[in-house]
Amino acid sequence: MLSEINDFLNNLIWGNILIYLLPLLGIFFTVSSRFVQFRYFFKMFNILRDTVHDKEGHISSFQALMLSVAGRVGGGNIAGVAVAITLGGPGAVFWMWIIGLIGMSTSFFECSLAQLYKEKDGIDSNLYRGGPAYYVTKALGQRWLGIIISILLMITFGFAFNATQSFIITTSFESSFSIPTWITGIALTLVFAFAVFGGVRRITKISEVIVPIMALGYLLIAIVVIGLNASEIPSLISLIVKEAFSPSSAIAGGLGAVILQGAKRGMFSNEAGLGSAPNVAAVAYVAHPVQQGIVQSFSVFIDTIILCSCTAFIILLSGVYTPGISGVDGVLLTQNSLIEHIGPLGGYFVTIALFLFGFSSILYNYYLAENSLNFFSKGNRLYFTLFRIFVAALIIWGSLQDLGSIFSFADLSMGLLAVINMLVIAILYKPVLKLIKGYDRQVKEGKVPVLRYNDYHEFNIDKKIWKEIVDNINDKKNEE
Known part of the structure; x- marks a missing residue:
């Protein structure tokens, strides 16, 4: 009965609410911001290059981006x-x-809000915390809703998804290298412990190494596949567009199924609007919230437009995929497709890629859970230590389980989180529009944009944080 109730609620939330809510609000955010994700797309590179972070150890915009990409890019790609x-x-x-x-604009809005309403970490004064739980509490004065959001984040990402990632990684290694799952589980846990017991700085430092390697490696493999099949690319793109509006009769459900599957893949993969990425966006040390909003919208582009497309091209350029036949799907379809392109090494590459994608997601998931714990504990070291031990134990446990029902429950909790977060962003869209106008005005004036925090009297932001950041940046400009 519990399984049936869970399935019913999942279908209701994902199939009847979010499938419409996410794209409709995404379109609203895109239009109301005058297509901010496209207007500022190329400015993102300058932001990453010029982001100021001081000698006291603040986390840079690039490091926050890499941690965010670590979570968005995973086994789902x-x-x-x-x-x-x-x-x-x-x-x-x-x-x-x-x-x-469309999701790029949604991510821009939620991550800009996370920056605007961030607060200092309870343990390290050079670190920041923020996210949906924080901006719903500060902007709307609803701490009870912040508590619900934090609980959903901990359950979904810190517990269920990390155990699931462990299961995926360990079973993949068992299949490819005949290594028992418990051995891979222990090794994975030890590496995880090394990362998280070093705090968020070590997590971001590991992410900024792993993420570019895994993303570029996967991109290079896809480029090799595309190069080997260059003459087929125009016809393939034409096929994708044609099938988007007039699907083959072999596709059960017709056009509705095509749109639904593409939309669900996009939503699950890039996480725009789900309330997870803002927790990471708030960490970055930037002069203006819009800067990190721009950078985080780019992480959606990396995930969906670049890396998901890599997998799609690898599959569709092979002879493994047959329309209407679902006997081979998931990892096996991607693995078999790559083997056809480059030989047996393709299978091993997919396994290694799954490990890097999965491990980086584990670090990201843990940070989301830790940020939620901080919302309750305000930096209590004992709570953090016990929590890290518990999550590490779950990784070992996950390597020994069949986690189908747990993953289904996590989908439900994530769906609830997404509904709450999207409605909150919709209510708080005006502060983001004001941020955009302020940023645009300073750009037109030829100035390097900083948050003019005194212009935001009507919003309950921590002006001390922003005064400190702006003063620090101005001092550095004067030194130069």
Whole structure:
């Protein structure tokens, strides 16, 4: 009965609420911001290059971006796209792209809010905390709702998704290298413990090494595959667009199934609007909230437009995929497709990629849970230590379980989190529009934008934090 109730609620939230709420609000955010994700797309590179972080050890915009990409990019980029193509055909890729482009604006809004309403860490004064629990408490005065958001984040990411990632990694290693899952589970836990017991700085430092390697490695493999099949690319893109509006009769459910699979893949993969990425965005030391909003919207582009497309091209350029036949899907479809392109090494590459994607997601998931714990504990060291031990134990436990029911429950909690967060962003869209106007005005004046915090009297932001940041940046300008 509990399983049936869980399935019913999952179908209600994802299939009847979020499937419409996420794209509709994404379109609203895009139009109301005058297509901010496209206007400032190329400015993102300058922001990453010029972001100021001082000698006292603040976390840079690039480090926060890499931690965010670590979470957005995961096993879903390899397995999830394969499932979308299996069930929705090549046309699902087109709708995945559309959802990704729209989701960039949603991510911009929620991450800009996280920056605007951030607060100092309870243990380290050079670190910041923020996210949906924080901005719903400060902006709307609803701490009870912040508590619910924090609980949902801990359950979804810190517990269920980390155990699931452990299961995926360890079973993949068992399949490819015949290593028992418990051995891989212990090794994974030890590496995880090394990372998280070093605090958020060590997590971001590891992420800024792992994420570029895994993303560029996967991109290079896809480029090799595309290069080997260069003559087929124009016809493939034409097929994707054609199937997006006029799917093959072999696709069960017709056009509705194509749109649904592409939209779900985009939403699950890039996490725009789900309330997870803002927790990471708040960590960055930037002069203006819009800067990190721009950078975080780019992480959606990296995930959905670049890396998900890599998997789609690898599959669709192979002879492994057959429309309407779902006997081979998920990781196996991607793995078999890559083997056909580059030989047996392709299978091992997918396993290694899954490990890097999965481990980086574990670090990201842990940080989300830790940030939620901080909302309750305000930096209590004992709570943090016990929590880290508990999450590490869950990783070992996850390597020994069949986690289908747990993952389904996590989907439900994440869906509830997404509904709450999207409604809150919709209520708080005006502060973000004011941020954009202020940023645009300073750009037109030829100035390096900083948050003019005294212009935000009507919003309950921590002006001491922003005064400290702006003063520090101005002092550095004067020194130069």
